[in-house]
Amino acid sequence: MEMRKTFKVIVPLVVVAILLLSIFLVYEYLLPPRATQTPATASTQELQGTSASLTIAIPTDLSTIDIQFAQGVADFEVLGKVYESLFRIVLDNGRLSYVPWLVKSYKQINETAWLFVIRDNVYFHNGKRLDAWDVKASLERSMRISPIGRMLLRDSSGNPIISRIAVLNSTAVVLVLAKPFTPLIENLAHLATAIMPRDIAEKYWSGPINSTADVIGTGPFKLVSYEKGSKAILSRFDRYWGNAPRISRLTYLILPSSSARIASILSGSADVVVGVSPDDVARLKSSGLVVYNATGVRLVLVAINCKRVPDPRVRQAMNYAVDREAIAKNLLKGFAVVANSVVSPVFPNVYTFKAYEYNVSKAVELLREAGFTNKTLRLLVSTRSPKDVQLAQAIQQYLVAVGINVVIEQVEHTAFLKRVFTDHDFDLAIYGPSPSSLYYALTYWRTNASLNGPLYSNPVYDRLLDEIASELNESRRALLYREAQQILWSDAPAIWLYFENIIVATKPNVKGLQILPFQMLVLDNTTVE
Amino acid sequence: MFWSLIANGVAKAFATLLIATALIYLIARLFPGDPITVLYGEQQPSEEVRKAIESRLGLDKPLYMQVLIYWKRIFTGDWGRSIFFAEPVTQVVFKSLLNSLKLSILATVITTLVCIALAYLSMARDIALLPTAISTLSSSMPTSVWGVTIMAVLALTKKPVGFGGIGLPLTTLVVAGTGVFYKILQSLLEKAYSEPFIGAYIALGMTRNRIFLKALRYVLPIYLTTVFYRAGLIIAGAMATEAIFAYPGMGLLLLQAFSSRDYPVLIGWAATVSIILATLNMVSDILHIYMDPRLRGSS
Numbered sequence: 001m002e003m004r005k006t007f008k009v010i011v012p013l014v015v016v017a018i019l020l021l022s023i024f025l026v027y028e029y030l031l032p033p034r035a036t037q038t039p040a041t042a043s044t045q046e047l048q049g050t051s052a053s054l055t056i057a058i059p060t061d062l063s064t065i066d067i068q069f070a071q072g073v074a075d076f077e078v079l080g081k082v083y084e085s086l087f088r089i090v091l092d093n094g095r096l097s098y099v100p101w102l103v104k105s106y107k108q109i110n111e112t113a114w115l116f117v118i119r120d121n122v123y124f125h126n127g128k129r130l131d132a133w134d135v136k137a138s139l140e141r142s143m144r145i146s147p148i149g150r151m152l153l154r155d156s157s158g159n160p161i162i163s164r165i166a167v168l169n170s171t172a173v174v175l176v177l178a179k180p181f182t183p184l185i186e187n188l189a190h191l192a193t194a195i196m197p198r199d200i201a202e203k204y205w206s207g208p209i210n211s212t213a214d215v216i217g218t219g220p221f222k223l224v225s226y227e228k229g230s231k232a233i234l235s236r237f238d239r240y241w242g243n244a245p246r247i248s249r250l251t252y253l254i255l256p257s258s259s260a261r262i263a264s265i266l267s268g269s270a271d272v273v274v275g276v277s278p279d280d281v282a283r284l285k286s287s288g289l290v291v292y293n294a295t296g297v298r299l300v301l302v303a304i305n306c307k308r309v310p311d312p313r314v315r316q317a318m319n320y321a322v323d324r325e326a327i328a329k330n331l332l333k334g335f336a337v338v339a340n341s342v343v344s345p346v347f348p349n350v351y352t353f354k355a356y357e358y359n360v361s362k363a364v365e366l367l368r369e370a371g372f373t374n375k376t377l378r379l380l381v382s383t384r385s386p387k388d389v390q391l392a393q394a395i396q397q398y399l400v401a402v403g404i405n406v407v408i409e410q411v412e413h414t415a416f417l418k419r420v421f422t423d424h425d426f427d428l429a430i431y432g433p434s435p436s437s438l439y440y441a442l443t444y445w446r447t448n449a450s451l452n453g454p455l456y457s458n459p460v461y462d463r464l465l466d467e468i469a470s471e472l473n474e475s476r477r478a479l480l481y482r483e484a485q486q487i488l489w490s491d492a493p494a495i496w497l498y499f500e501n502i503i504v505a506t507k508p509n510v511k512g513l514q515i516l517p518f519q520m521l522v523l524d525n526t527t528v529e
Numbered sequence: 530m531f532w533s534l535i536a537n538g539v540a541k542a543f544a545t546l547l548i549a550t551a552l553i554y555l556i557a558r559l560f561p562g563d564p565i566t567v568l569y570g571e572q573q574p575s576e577e578v579r580k581a582i583e584s585r586l587g588l589d590k591p592l593y594m595q596v597l598i599y600w601k602r603i604f605t606g607d608w609g610r611s612i613f614f615a616e617p618v619t620q621v622v623f624k625s626l627l628n629s630l631k632l633s634i635l636a637t638v639i640t641t642l643v644c645i646a647l648a649y650l651s652m653a654r655d656i657a658l659l660p661t662a663i664s665t666l667s668s669s670m671p672t673s674v675w676g677v678t679i680m681a682v683l684a685l686t687k688k689p690v691g692f693g694g695i696g697l698p699l700t701t702l703v704v705a706g707t708g709v710f711y712k713i714l715q716s717l718l719e720k721a722y723s724e725p726f727i728g729a730y731i732a733l734g735m736t737r738n739r740i741f742l743k744a745l746r747y748v749l750p751i752y753l754t755t756v757f758y759r760a761g762l763i764i765a766g767a768m769a770t771e772a773i774f775a776y777p778g779m780g781l782l783l784l785q786a787f788s789s790r791d792y793p794v795l796i797g798w799a800a801t802v803s804i805i806l807a808t809l810n811m812v813s814d815i816l817h818i819y820m821d822p823r824l825r826g827s828s
Contacts, residue, residue, distance in 0.1 A: 061785070063567065064613065071570035145578065147569045158575070206581070208568065210615030228614060229785045230693050230777050253692055257773050259677050260692070266684035269692060414562035414790060417570060423561075 052528035053249035054510070056521065057264045059275035061229055061254045066209035067194045067217065068138075068146035073434070073519045077274070078232050078252050080191050080520055082125075083217030086116060086135065087189035089436065091516055094295070096346050098189045098437075102130065102218065104171075106185075111472065112177040114184065120171050122241045124197050125222040132173045136165040137201035139175075139193060145206060148192035155179075155469075156446055156462060180470040182477060183439035190436045220245045220524075230254060246527045258386075265289060271510050271528060274519065276503040277387070278333035284505045292504040293335060294515040297344040300336075300432040302379070302395055302495040303420070303454040308427050309377075315492040316356070317366035321402040323358035327394055328498050331387070336498040342488045343441040344499050346517050349481045350438055353489050356496070363402040376405035377427035382416035388430050395430070395495070420453040429453065432500065434518055439468065442484055445493060456493035534814060542807030549803040550603065550796050551596050557787060557795055558592060564612045564790045586612065586792070599796050608800075609793035618797035622782070626764070626801060629778035632695060633763035636702040637756055643703065644711045645745065652718055653741040660711060667708030673769035675705040680773065690774075698776045702767060706759065713755055717748035750820045757813040764809075765802045 060074040067083040070076055088101035100106060106116045122130035142149030143160050153161050161184070164176040177184070187193065200214050209215060215223045220242065221234040234250040253270055255261045262280050264270040266287055276284065276291070285291050302322075304315050328336040341352045367373065377399070381392040389410060396406040406428070411419060420429045433451065435441030443449055446465055447457040464484040471477040489496070502519045509529045514522035565574060565582050574582070583589045587598060602609060608618040647660035670678065679701055683690050691697060721727065721744040730740050766780025775781070779798065786794040 063570070063789070069568065147574065150575075207585075208613075210611075210613065227693075227777060229781050230775050253775065255692065255775055260680060260690075260773055260775070263680040263684040263690050264692065267687055267690045269689045412560070412562075412788070414567055414788060415560060418562040418566045421570075422566065 052247055053251065054247045054272065054523070054526065054528055055251040055253060055270045057253045057255045057261045057270040057273040059256055059258070059261065061256070062226070062232065064208055065212060065215050065223075065226060066204070067196070068142050068149055068192055069208045070191060071147065074252075074254070076191055076518065077520055078223075078234070079194075079215070079217075080219070081221040081234055081250065081523070082215060082219045082223050083191060083194035083196065084219050085189055085191055085194045086118075087185055089186075089189045089516065089518075091346070091514065091522075094346060095348065096517070097348070098186045101189075102135075102195055109174070111180045114175045114177070115168075116173050116175065118171045118173070119241060122218050123239045124218055125216045125237055126197065127239070128197055130195065130218055131170040132167040133170075134198045134201070135173050135195055136167055137198040138195045139165060139188075141196075141201040141205065142193045145208075146192045148190065151443065151450065152187040152190055152192060152440060155181075156443075156449075156466065180472065182469055182471065183437060186437040186439065190440070221250055243524060245523055246525070247523055250523070265505055265507065268507075272504060272506045272513065272521070274502075274504050274521070276505050278335040278503065281333070281335070281503060281505075288508060289505045290508055290510070292502070292506070292513070292515055294502040294504070295337070295344070295346060295517050296434075296500045296502040296519060297346060297517040298432040298434040298500045298519070299339055299342075299344065300391070300430070300497045300500055301339075302497065303426075303429045303431065304492070304494055305424065305427050305429075305454050306456045306493050307424070309372075311370045311372065312491050313366045313370040314372045315494075316490070317363040317370070317372070317402065318399065318404070318495050319356040319492050320359045320366065321363040321404075322395060322398045322495055322497070324355075324497055325358065327391065331390055331394060332498070332500070335501040335503055337501070338498050339496040342485050342496065343435060343438050344517060347435075347438040347441070349478050351482045351485045353486070360402055367402060367404070373403060374405075376407060379406050379408050380416060380419060380426040380429040381408060381410055382413045382431070383410050384413040384416075391497075392430055395428075421450065424453060424455055426453075428495075436518065438481065439465075442468075442481075442488070445488055454493045456491070458487060458491055461487050461491075534818075535811065538807065538811035538814070542804060542811070545803045545807050546603070546800055547600060550599060550799045553795055553799040554596055554599060554792065555592070557790060557792060558595070560790075562790060563588065564792065567789045568613075603796070603800050608797050611794050612791045613789060618793045621794055622779075622797045622801050625777060625779045625782040626805075628695075628776065629764045629766065629780070632698055632702070632767065632776070632778055633760045635695070635699050636706065636763055637760040639699070639703045640706045640710055641752075641756055643707050644714045647707075647711050648714050648718055648745075649741060651715065652722070652744070653737045660715075664708040664711040664715075667704055667706075668712070669708075670705070672701060672705040672767070673773065676701040676770050676773040679704070692775045693777065694774075695776065697774045698767065698770045698778075701770050701774075702763065710752075710756065710759075714748070714752055717752055718744050721747045750817045753820070754813050754817055757809055757816075761806045761809045764805050 058074050058077060060072055062074050062078055063072050064070060064075060067079040070079055084102055086101060086103045087098045089096055090099055102119055102122060104117045104119045106114060108114050118130060118132055118135060124130060139162065143153040143162065155161055159178060161177055161181045162175050163178040166174045166176060168174060195218060197216055200216060212223055212226050220237055220240045222237045224233040224235050226232040231254060232252040236245055236248045253264060255264060258277055261273045261275065265273040281291055304318065309315060324338040328334065328338050338355065340355045341350050343350050345352060379392055379396060381388050383389065392408045396408055399406045419425050433441065433444055442465060444451040445456050445461065446452060447462050461484055464480055468477055468480045468484065471480055502515055504515055506513060511527050511529060512525040516522060564586065565579055587595060610617055611621055647663060650656040651660045679697060680690055727740060727744060730743060764779060766778060766783050768780035768784060771778045771780040772784060779802065783798050786798060
C-alpha cells in the first residue's frame, strides 16, 4: 500500500520530467537549425564565396537602433552597415579622408551655400528610391534631435549651422548656411547625419526609432533581426547601388565577457572577434588565428575638472608625473601609442608636440610653485572596462609619488556618464573620446560644450574655433588649427595618455578585412575562403 | 487547511509584489543616471528636449507618485513599453521568462535525477567513490567559474560554443548544482537510514532497492523544498551563467534593464519574479503537505 502511494508520486514526476527533457532536447539539438544558409546552387568560379556568412563577436550591445542616436562603437559598427551618409570616411595610407558617397558631386556656390547632387541609382531597403527630400528630412532631423548631430551641425551658441535646405529637384539640394562653416563636409560624413527615408524621419521627428521594421537605410546590408543583449543579424541588400559585398549574411554576437569572445573564435563559433585584450594576443596567435593591430583614434585620458583644479601648472604637473611609455608598454603590452597630440595624427591638420616626458622632480616643482600641496583628488572610473580600472590604479601610484593623494572611485557606466558629463561631480575621470574629425574633436573642449565634462574654458581657444570654421584659406586654416591644438596641449585640461590600438582577431580564412581607426570594420572586400 | 494556505500565499504574494516593485524602482531611481543619460550618453540634450522626454516617461512627478502609478499599472495590466525598444513590457518579460522557465525546469529535473542516481549508487550499491568524487568536483567551483571552465574546454577542443542556446547554461547549472544537492540528499538519506522504521524494514527482509525507495520517499518532501528554492532562483535569473553564454533569460534581462535604466522593464521584471517566487513557494508548501501524510492528517 505504502509502496504504491510512493510510486503514485514518483512515477508521474519522472515520466513528466523525461518527457519534458526529450521534447527540449529534440527541439534544441535534433531539429535542423531554422536559420541555415540555403546552399548556393550556382557552381561557377565567379559565384564561389559570394554566399559566405560571417559571424563577428563584439563586446558591447547596441545602445539604440536609431543611427542618428548612435553613440557607442557597437551602434556604429552594426548600424553603419545599414545606413550611409552623404560622405564617407575612408582610410588611405594611414590618413583619413572624406569622399562623396551618396552625393555624386558637390560644389560650393558661395561662402554660405553648397550644392549637392545626389546619386540617382540609390535605393532604400524598402525599395524606395533615394531623393532630395529624404536628404532634407534626414539632415533636419539630425540637427533637431540627434545627440551628435546637434554637436556637428550647430555652432557654439546652439544655433543651427544650416539655416535652410532647399530642394531644387529630386536629385539636387542646396544647403544654405547661417555663416561660413568649413568643417561641413567632414561633419556630413558622420553617421549621425545618415540618410533615412523621409517618412521615417518624420514619423520619429521627436524621439528615437524604436521598431526594427523602421531601420531602413541605403547601406550594403539590411537588418534582419535584433535580439537585445544577444545578437543582430544582417543580410546583404541585393539592390545596393555600390559594389555588392561578398558576405551574404552577417551575424553580430554580443559577448560582453572577454573570455566568451575568446572562446567564440577559438571554438569556431565566430569568424572575427573585436575588442581583444592585449593580454590575449599571444594565445590567439599561437592558435593559428590572424591578429590585426590597427591604429585607433580613441584617446584615453584622465580629465581634470578645471573648476576644481583651475591652475594650469597643476594640470601640467600631473602630465609630467605620469610615465606614459611604461603604461603603454606594461599595461597595454605595447598595443597603444603614447599621445603627443590632442587628437589622433590620422586626421589631417593634426599637430604633434613635444611629449610631456616623465619627470617627477619637474612635477613636484610645478606643484610647489602653484601651492598645490597636501591635496586629495577623487579619480572616477567606469567599471565597464577592467583595463580602465587597472589604469586608474597606475595613475594613482604616479600621482601619489608627486604628493597628490588619489582616491579611486569605481562607478557603473551610466552613473559615470551622469557624474562626469551632466553633474561635473569629479576631480579626475578616465575616459576616451573617439572623434570623427579634428574639428569635432576640438569642439569637445569648447566652453559649455556638452562633451566638455571637465568644464575647460579658454576664450582664446573658443575664438580660434570660430575662426577655423569661417577661414576659407586652407593654409591659414592649418595655422589656426595648430594654434588651437597648442593652447589645448599646454592648458592641459586632461592628462593626455595614449591612443589605444584596435585589436581584432580573425580566422585565417577571413581575407580582405579593413579596420577604420574608429574601431569599425569595413567589409567591402572581405571574403571567407 | 488547503484553502487557508492558498489565501495566505496570495496575501503574501501581493505584499511581496508591492514591496519588490517599489524597492527595485527606488533603487534604480536613486542610482545616478536615468534613461535620458543612457540615450544621450556623453552628449547633453537641451533643457527643453530633456523636459519633454521626462514628462513623456513620467519622471517629472514626485517619486512616490511614480511608484503609485507603476503599482496602478501593474494591476490594470498596462505594463507599458520598453523605453528603448517600444516592445510591450509584457512581451519582453514573457520571452525571457519562457527561456528561464525552460532552463530552470530542465536544470532542476536533470540535477534531481542525477542526484538520485548518485545516492542510489552510494546507499544501495555501496559504490561511494564515484558519487563522492563527482560531488566534490562539482562543488569545488562556483557556478560562474564552471561556466567559464566549460567554455574553455569547448574552445580547446574546437567544439562550437552555442551562444544564446540552452545547452551550455543548462550543462553549467547541472554540473555546478549536482555537488550541493547530492550532499543534501545524501545526508537526508543517511539520517533516514538511522530511523527505526528502516531497521524494521531490514528486519522484515526487504531488498536494498526497496529500502532505498522507502528512504527516498521519506526524505523527498524536504529535498524538493530545497530544490524548488533553487528553481525559483534560476527563474528569477541565473545571472552569471546567462551573461557568460548570452542566454536571453530573466538574468540577462535584469542586467540590461538596469544598465540602460529601462524602468518599465525593470518593474515588469520585479513584478513577474515576485509573482513567480510567491507561487513557487505556495506550490512547494502544497506539495510538501501532499507528500507528507503527517502534515495532511493535521488538517
